[in-house]
Amino acid sequence: MGCEAKPEAAGTLKQGLKKHDKCLKCSGQAKVLLPYGPQKFCEKHFVELIEKRFRKTVRRYSLIKRNEKLVVAVSGGKDSLTALYLTNKFFRNSNKIVALLIDEGIKGYRDKALKLAVKNCRAWEIPYKLVKFKDEFGFTMSTIYKKMKKSVINLGSPCAFCGTLRRTVMNRYAKRLHADKLITGHNLDDELQSILMNACDNDLARFLRCGPISGVKSFEQFVQRVKPLCEIPENEIMLYADFVGIEHYSGYCCPFRSEAKRNAYRRIINSLEEQYPGTKFSLWNFYMQIKPILLKSKGFAELTLNECSRCSEPTASKLCDTCRKLALLRKL
Numbered sequence: 121m122g123c124e125a126k127p128e129a130a131g132t133l134k135q136g137l138k139k140h141d142k143c144l145k146c147s148g149q150a151k152v153l154l155p156y157g158p159q160k161f162c163e164k165h166f167v168e169l170i171e172k173r174f175r176k177t178v179r180r181y182s183l184i185k186r187n188e189k190l191v192v193a194v195s196g197g198k199d200s201l202t203a204l205y206l207t208n209k210f211f212r213n214s215n216k217i218v219a220l221l222i223d224e225g226i227k228g229y230r231d232k233a234l235k236l237a238v239k240n241c242r243a244w245e246i247p248y249k250l251v252k253f254k255d256e257f258g259f260t261m262s263t264i265y266k267k268m269k270k271s272v273i274n275l276g277s278p279c280a281f282c283g284t285l286r287r288t289v290m291n292r293y294a295k296r297l298h299a300d301k302l303i304t305g306h307n308l309d310d311e312l313q314s315i316l317m318n319a320c321d322n323d324l325a326r327f328l329r330c331g332p333i334s335g336v337k338s339f340e341q342f343v344q345r346v347k348p349l350c351e352i353p354e355n356e357i358m359l360y361a362d363f364v365g366i367e368h369y370s371g372y373c374c375p376f377r378s379e380a381k382r383n384a385y386r387r388i389i390n391s392l393e394e395q396y397p398g399t400k401f402s403l404w405n406f407y408m409q410i411k412p413i414l415l416k417s418k419g420f421a422e423l424t425l426n427e428c429s430r431c432s433e434p435t436a437s438k439l440c441d442t443c444r445k446l447a448l449l450r451k452l
């Protein structure tokens with residue numbers, strides 16, 4: 121996800137390998153070293169391992185069921201394209217799949233990423249729907265950013281603004297496309313950063329929203345978001361995408377991205393993993409054990425949602441976050 125995870129991060133999975141090292145599963149030359157095993161794999165068996173993990177996550181949390189219509193949110197980056205590739209590989213015979221591409225209107229960044237997303241959708245024969253912020257809200261993110269910079273009202277960070285609008289588009293189009301599930305490309309690192317960040321912010325409500333399934337099950341207007349890559353570390357996805365030849369956007373970061381805080385958590389988690397291999401999986405398993413216990417205890421009942429009085433998207437208050445933000449923006 122973030123830009124500190126440069127392609128060389130995948131290179132760390134090759135460090136320490138010797139020329140004569142063999143794969144754990146065959147007599148082929150090892151191309152990957154997973155320090156937490158430690159285990160070595162050839163290209164073919166590493167690909168198999170990742171595919172097995174993807175399927176196991178889907179099964180373990182019942183993320184995808186037969187015949188469900190799946191909308192995959194694809195940004196053009198390695199994670200969401202890998203999510204699309206794997207969903208298509210394993211579910212194209214049992215499920216209808218559509219890719220949802222959102223153009224926030226960030227020139228030189230999202231347009232380039234989405235070009236690759238479209239190219240892959242065509243190559244894999246997956247129908248796609250491209251939605252633009254400009255058409256949905258009347259503003260591009262570039263305009264919003266300029267307005268925010270000039271504003272005396274604090275509208276929060278541009279990323280939070282963009283994320284809120286994007287989630288509205290995702291849910292709106294997932295509904296319009298009659299999706300049963302909305303698939304995103306969140307990986308293990310994304311989830312752990314959120315878990316730790318919310319814990320350190322003492323934000324229990326957000327902390328409990330992490331995990332393989334997000335969203336309120338009981339509200340009809342809300343299409344459940346599922347994350348089938350949430351148990352695969354980012355550097356392994358990068359290497360997988362490289363091995364199977366998924367062409368993805370790996371250029372510049374979003375020019376508006378102010379992810380200093382998330383990157384601090386990324387660094388801490390990566391440094392812990394380096395010193396104590398296996399930490400990422402341990403922290404994840406710990407979270408997945410503690411979450412149901414906390415949810416069962418009093419006071420953490422599912423959020424009651426209703427329809428936004430303006431746009432009818434789900435919200436816990438009268439107006440949804442997107443409508444509130446847009447109203448402020450229009451005043452500027």
Ligand code: AMP
Nearest residue numbers: 121193194195200220221222304305306
């Ligand atoms: P991010 O918050 O940028 O890490 O994105 C998390 C996930 O949201 C991605 O893996 C995608 O599934 C989805 N996503 C982010 N940006 C877009 C976009 N512009 N279009 C479609 N999906 C997106």
Ligand code: ZN
Nearest residue numbers: 143146162165
């Ligand atoms: Zn092998």
Ligand code: ZN
Nearest residue numbers: 428431440443
């Ligand atoms: Zn609204």
